[in-house]
Amino acid sequence: MSLFKKRNILPVRDSHIEANLANSKIYAKNIKKIYHSTKGDTLAMNNVNINVLENEFVCIVGPSGCGKSTLLRMVAGLDEISDGEIIIRDHAIIGPGADRGMVFQSYTLFPWMTVGDNIKFGLKLRKIPAKEQEEIVDKYLKVIKLEKFKNSYPKELSGGMKQRVAIARALANSPEVLLMDEPFSALDPQTKADMQLLMRQIWQVEKPTVLFVTHDIEEAVFLSSKIYVLTSRPGTVKKEVPVFLPYNRDLSLKDTENFINLRKEVNALIDHSSI
Amino acid sequence: MIKIKIRKKLSKKNYLLLAITAFVVLIAAWTIASVTGSIDAIFLPNPTKVLNYYVEAIKDGSLLENTSISLYRILLGFILAVILGIPVGILMGTFQKVEAVVRPLCEFIRYMPVPAFVPLIMVWVGIGENAKITVIFIGTFFQLVLMVADDALSVPDDLINAGYTLGTSTTQTIFKIIIPAMLPRLMETLRMMIGWAWTYLVSAELVAANSGLGYTILKSQRFLATDAIFGGIILIGILGLLTDRLFAFVNKKLFHWSESAH
Ligand SMILES: Nc1ncnc2c1ncn2[C@@H]1O[C@H](COP(=O)(O)OP(=O)(O)OP(=O)(O)O)[C@@H](O)[C@H]1O
Ligand SMILES: [Mg+2]
Numbered sequence: 335m336s337l338f339k340k341r342n343i344l345p346v347r348d349s350h351i352e353a354n355l356a357n358s359k360i361y362a363k364n365i366k367k368i369y370h371s372t373k374g375d376t377l378a379m380n381n382v383n384i385n386v387l388e389n390e391f392v393c394i395v396g397p398s399g400c401g402k403s404t405l406l407r408m409v410a411g412l413d414e415i416s417d418g419e420i421i422i423r424d425h426a427i428i429g430p431g432a433d434r435g436m437v438f439q440s441y442t443l444f445p446w447m448t449v450g451d452n453i454k455f456g457l458k459l460r461k462i463p464a465k466e467q468e469e470i471v472d473k474y475l476k477v478i479k480l481e482k483f484k485n486s487y488p489k490e491l492s493g494g495m496k497q498r499v500a501i502a503r504a505l506a507n508s509p510e511v512l513l514m515d516e517p518f519s520a521l522d523p524q525t526k527a528d529m530q531l532l533m534r535q536i537w538q539v540e541k542p543t544v545l546f547v548t549h550d551i552e553e554a555v556f557l558s559s560k561i562y563v564l565t566s567r568p569g570t571v572k573k574e575v576p577v578f579l580p581y582n583r584d585l586s587l588k589d590t591e592n593f594i595n596l597r598k599e600v601n602a603l604i605d606h607s608s609i
Numbered sequence: 610m611i612k613i614k615i616r617k618k619l620s621k622k623n624y625l626l627l628a629i630t631a632f633v634v635l636i637a638a639w640t641i642a643s644v645t646g647s648i649d650a651i652f653l654p655n656p657t658k659v660l661n662y663y664v665e666a667i668k669d670g671s672l673l674e675n676t677s678i679s680l681y682r683i684l685l686g687f688i689l690a691v692i693l694g695i696p697v698g699i700l701m702g703t704f705q706k707v708e709a710v711v712r713p714l715c716e717f718i719r720y721m722p723v724p725a726f727v728p729l730i731m732v733w734v735g736i737g738e739n740a741k742i743t744v745i746f747i748g749t750f751f752q753l754v755l756m757v758a759d760d761a762l763s764v765p766d767d768l769i770n771a772g773y774t775l776g777t778s779t780t781q782t783i784f785k786i787i788i789p790a791m792l793p794r795l796m797e798t799l800r801m802m803i804g805w806a807w808t809y810l811v812s813a814e815l816v817a818a819n820s821g822l823g824y825t826i827l828k829s830q831r832f833l834a835t836d837a838i839f840g841g842i843i844l845i846g847i848l849g850l851l852t853d854r855l856f857a858f859v860n861k862k863l864f865h866w867s868e869s870a871h
Contacts, residue, residue, distance in 0.1 A: 432776030
């Protein structure tokens with residue numbers, strides 16, 4: 335409810351129209367980020383333009399330190415934008431909110447709550463009726479295939495399981511967009527591949543709008559429908575690469591010629607000179 | 610059998626065995642030293658004399674009376690420090706504006722030796738119960754605020770951010786994320802602080818009291834009654850150990866979910 339109120343009091347933006355016409359969920363225009371510190375100012379990113387459409391799965395790749403996390407945090411409302419603007423559907427960002435769910439690289443489950451209560455957290459805040467809360471929790475436990483762990487505490491889960499619960503917790507809140515910052519980078523290769531497949535399946539069924547940051551090009555190609563390649567610092571969009579691959583994907587896709595070619599194409603775009 | 614000794618796990622049984630042995634050796638050494646007369650009884654009383662002292666003191670009721678008055682002072686001073694110190698500490702660890710005001714003050718005051726405050730406190734609040742409670746309060750409060758602030762700061766940024774992206778407001782973030790996340794560390798802090806409270810209790814009672822365990826020790830010194838001094842010191846040690854174990858037990862039960870719990 336409060337979300338609607340917030341939206342109504344926001345000033346009208348010119349960019350609304352432009353964004354709405356394109357059915358845009360995240361519309362970032364001319365984003366600039368400067369970090370101020372005692373050693374001087376750092377221009378982290380400049381002139382970044384990004385457009386994520388409804389139900390799209392968009393990946394951002396780029397060399398380390400190019401500002402991928404910063405961009406995601408700005409969309410989440412956790413970091414100040416130095417210049418430019420980001421519009422979420424039709425409103426400007428004034429801080430973090432439940433409309434932008436996020437999954438972090440580090441494990442962020444609330445350790446004092448069971449898996450079920452973690453997933454329920456956002457629903458409780460929004461005062462959803464108790465019965466409905468239970469239904470939503472059960473639904474997402476099923477989606478992440480952890481029904482048996484509803485009453486477990488996070489410390490009893492493996493890294494992959496923790497990230498699955500984090501995804502369920504974010505999705506259960508039915509956000510406008512789901513932001514993910516290298517959620518699988520701490521996992522072993524096998525678990526990582528399983529998680530990628532699960533993520534793709536979730537997306538095909540639930541159709542969330544996803545903005546996903548990774549430095550793993552294979553992951554980006556496998557998951558997304560569109561990839562933004564950023565340059566090294568100061569980060570800016572080097573190229574927007576559409577991913578023309580089959581809609582229904584499984585891990586065998588990674589061995590096909592089309593996949594490998596696209597992976598190579600994206601890899602060639604990445605600035606490897608920075609290291 | 611591999612030969613790694615550093616941080617090698619010891620079974621619970623062996624751990625307890627070694628701990629008890631340490632106490633037994635200490636008491637044995639004491640007994641031998643005093644019974645053989647190698648150390649004068651004025652300096653080191655015979656353990657049986659200390660035991661006798663306990664029996665006497667329990668009989669005439671003075672032990673119970675002094676212990677309960679000391680416990681009362683400690684609890685009141687400590688609870689006061691906790692009630693005021695925890696909110697201030699949490700605010701300080703959450704808002705830099707509060708930190709800028711409170712931290713320098715606390716850092717400054719905590720280096721002032723508490724016993725030196727005792728005469729001043731006597732001038733301020735007299736020599737009644739309030740004086741001892743004030744000493745314990747001053748001794749623990751400033752340190753507590755700093756430690757609670759650190760506990761609040763130890764909550765990872767991304768845990769707080771996760772809360773935000775699930776829809777928490779500032780107030781909800783404090784009560785639903787920061788406080789529950791810091792609770793295990795907070796309780797450990799309290800466990801440490803109550804140990805300090807015992808120290809300040811004795812400071813307070815050595816100077817400004819006519820009852821309590823600290824006072825008993827001081828009074829015994831005038832009569833060179835080392836058995837009573839020993840009795841008082843050991844009793845304080847035991848009471849301290851008991852409160853500590855109680856805290857440890859409660860923490861383990863309460864925070865079974867904690868990742869660092871063992
Ligand atoms: N708090 C900060 N203060 C100053 N500079 C910062 C701060 N946070 C990030 N930066 C700088 O901004 C740039 C972008 O950082 P960011 O974390 O967004 O990169 P990234 O693309 O996510 O890198 P990685 O792939 O290593 O995660 C980096 O060069 C970093 O040094
Ligand atoms: Mg990053």
